[in-house]
Amino acid sequence: MDKIVNFQSKLRKLVDNLWWTWHPEIIDLFRSLDPALWRDANHNPKAFLQGLSAGEIERKVHEMDLGGRINFASRRLQEMIDRGGTWGWDETGTLQNQPVAYFSAEFGIHESLPIYSGGLGVLAGDHLKTASDLGIPLIGIGLLYAHGYFMQRLDSSGWQEEEYGETDIDLLPLQRATDDRGEPIIITVDTQPRPLHAAVWRAQVGRASLLLLDADVEANDPEDRGLTTRLYGGDTAMRIRQEMILGFGGMAALEKLKISPGVLHLNEGHSAFAPLGWALSRMEQDGQSYEDAIRQSSIQTVFTTHTPVEAGHDRFTPELVWENLEWLATRMDLSPEQLLELGRVNPDDHREPFTMTVLALKLSRHANGVSALHGHVSRKMWHRLWPNRPEAEVPIGHITNGVHVLSWLAPTMYRLYERYIGKDWAARLGFRDAWEGLEHLPDDELWEAHQLLRHRLIEYTRRRLQSQAKLRSSSAADVQTLGNALDREALTIGFARRFATYKRATLMFDQAERLSSLLNAKNRPVQIILAGKAHPQDEGGKRLIQEIVELSKSKEFEGKIVFVEDYDIGVGRHLVQGVDVWLNNPMRPLEACGTSGQKVVLNGGLNCSILDGWWAEGFDGTNGFGIGDGRIHSDPEVQRERDANALFDVLEQQVVPLFYDRNEQGIPLLWVQRMKRAILTLAWRFSSNRMLMDYVQSGYLPAAGAVSSHMPAGDGV
Numbered sequence: 001m002d003k004i005v006n007f008q009s010k011l012r013k014l015v016d017n018l019w020w021t022w023h024p025e026i027i028d029l030f031r032s033l034d035p036a037l038w039r040d041a042n043h044n045p046k047a048f049l050q051g052l053s054a055g056e057i058e059r060k061v062h063e064m065d066l067g068g069r070i071n072f073a074s075r076r077l078q079e080m081i082d083r084g085g086t087w088g089w090d091e092t093g094t095l096q097n098q099p100v101a102y103f104s105a106e107f108g109i110h111e112s113l114p115i116y117s118g119g120l121g122v123l124a125g126d127h128l129k130t131a132s133d134l135g136i137p138l139i140g141i142g143l144l145y146a147h148g149y150f151m152q153r154l155d156s157s158g159w160q161e162e163e164y165g166e167t168d169i170d171l172l173p174l175q176r177a178t179d180d181r182g183e184p185i186i187i188t189v190d191t192q193p194r195p196l197h198a199a200v201w202r203a204q205v206g207r208a209s210l211l212l213l214d215a216d217v218e219a220n221d222p223e224d225r226g227l228t229t230r231l232y233g234g235d236t237a238m239r240i241r242q243e244m245i246l247g248f249g250g251m252a253a254l255e256k257l258k259i260s261p262g263v264l265h266l267n268e269g270h271s272a273f274a275p276l277g278w279a280l281s282r283m284e285q286d287g288q289s290y291e292d293a294i295r296q297s298s299i300q301t302v303f304t305t306h307t308p309v310e311a312g313h314d315r316f317t318p319e320l321v322w323e324n325l326e327w328l329a330t331r332m333d334l335s336p337e338q339l340l341e342l343g344r345v346n347p348d349d350h351r352e353p354f355t356m357t358v359l360a361l362k363l364s365r366h367a368n369g370v371s372a373l374h375g376h377v378s379r380k381m382w383h384r385l386w387p388n389r390p391e392a393e394v395p396i397g398h399i400t401n402g403v404h405v406l407s408w409l410a411p412t413m414y415r416l417y418e419r420y421i422g423k424d425w426a427a428r429l430g431f432r433d434a435w436e437g438l439e440h441l442p443d444d445e446l447w448e449a450h451q452l453l454r455h456r457l458i459e460y461t462r463r464r465l466q467s468q469a470k471l472r473s474s475s476a477a478d479v480q481t482l483g484n485a486l487d488r489e490a491l492t493i494g495f496a497r498r499f500a501t502y503k504r505a506t507l508m509f510d511q512a513e514r515l516s517s518l519l520n521a522k523n524r525p526v527q528i529i530l531a532g533k534a535h536p537q538d539e540g541g542k543r544l545i546q547e548i549v550e551l552s553k554s555k556e557f558e559g560k561i562v563f564v565e566d567y568d569i570g571v572g573r574h575l576v577q578g579v580d581v582w583l584n585n586p587m588r589p590l591e592a593c594g595t596s597g598q599k600v601v602l603n604g605g606l607n608c609s610i611l612d613g614w615w616a617e618g619f620d621g622t623n624g625f626g627i628g629d630g631r632i633h634s635d636p637e638v639q640r641e642r643d644a645n646a647l648f649d650v651l652e653q654q655v656v657p658l659f660y661d662r663n664e665q666g667i668p669l670l671w672v673q674r675m676k677r678a679i680l681t682l683a684w685r686f687s688s689n690r691m692l693m694d695y696v697q698s699g700y701l702p703a704a705g706a707v708s709s710h711m712p713a714g715d716g717v
Contacts, residue, residue: 133406143245145167147233164230176202280293443672455578494530
């Protein structure tokens, strides 16, 4: 019996730390125990284990000789928790005693924890995982959404419909946060017309922790219990109260847990109330004046803005702000106008809305955009906050986003890298020299590995298309047809992201004849896989999806253009690992960064992109393909036509010929050289390891009162 309990206990410990989400060998271990049950559990290991009794675990472990693998994984987890000697252990100084508190409205760690909607959340998840890998003391703070973000379903006409499920918290790797007496922590935000309360849940993400606030508690009014139900749901009245729970409630949770942060990092303006809460605490507990409390909180706050689109910044009416924050003004001894001017560009304009990004910029001494170009865009956008400074001296720098390599790298590619770079390459993947061994990687091995990943993507996509068709009660013949969609050997282009109109998902469709010629060439076929969700209130984005679906049903493009429904981290992982080309054609300069293309690089895919976001600084002419020359026409329609022409020119003249130029062994040598060049020049530079080291050296340490001699390339912060 001890042996049974031992294996069951070890598996539960593995499940309860989200470290498994970036270790595919552990995911494979779960799958090996019972492939059918793993599939039925939707890749949620906690739900999976609840479906197995202790006796069944013992029998399966014995039959499949899995004991050694379980013991090895358990030892690795414990070694990770116990081990010092990381980069962060040596480099983070005072943060070891006073960690970074990282606030974000969403966290995308894995598809089984549905508290994210898209890129912002996935970046936050990668941030936590990387902090764990590097040993940077960091605690994430977010909201626990009982219904998550919506599940996307398309009706027979291709129109997006939203469905919300209810997450069973018992099936998530969460524990209630408790106080010194072991009592569950409930925080309170003292607002009108009634206080807000929230429970605090804790998730372990490797070495890092994630605190999630949940308003569904008995102490709340029934209306308030639904505040944290849906991500980005409801109206502005609901949004401001969500953000109060995140900011003020997050600071209260840290205080209840006796965690004294050295730095606040605000991941977008949703959490800008946090430094206000910090200032209030300094006034009431330390006797500081309002001015001193605001100054000190601002010095220790880092703010990352992600949004170059005006509509993407939360704005609230003065009446709504005062209705919800009068309590704060009273406790800080502020007049209504003194409070409201914190969120206004022009303090004298009494009708100007209260903008959360303005609040965040005013309450942070360290602010940055997420790419070099986005830094320039942000300085121009917010120059009016510092009208007496030249635009170049607006205090917003940039730290270009990166991605968590081990979360997005296919196991096939991992084994290849390990063989040619070395067993310890993952420990140094944020440095250029860690990747140099790839220069010796034979072309045929890299090509064969990539071919395998494309084949897997095609099979995965076919299964998804068939499942979608069955949900719509399609005919058996239609379902069978979808099982044969796409060509395993054809040049495969991927496009998957949030369906905002400025991302121009249908740019290729502007020139239908050229598109038809491209996709239907007999000897050089091309196919496109698309995925993504439109915001529930974005009618324009929904129309783009419908247009794609309608075109995919036409005889001309059937089986060559496909749309995969219900885009999430799992779908994204398959796409970035298997495509040959990742297409990105936004309206420049509205793509702040665009990290999906960075994930493709890791797996041997090539980017074909407008020179926007990270690609504007990453493309060197030999490591992918650029669309256009970066110039912007004053007329958006002229610019769209220009970009469509440039897109087809690069596809017709560079991408397709290079992909199909094969040697006698069927290997496109020049294409493979470009794959290798992309990995060598981009993988380290756009990894989240490099990103976090930049944040530590130029943001966190200065904010915590340390002096760093290291600065990242570019503007810094």
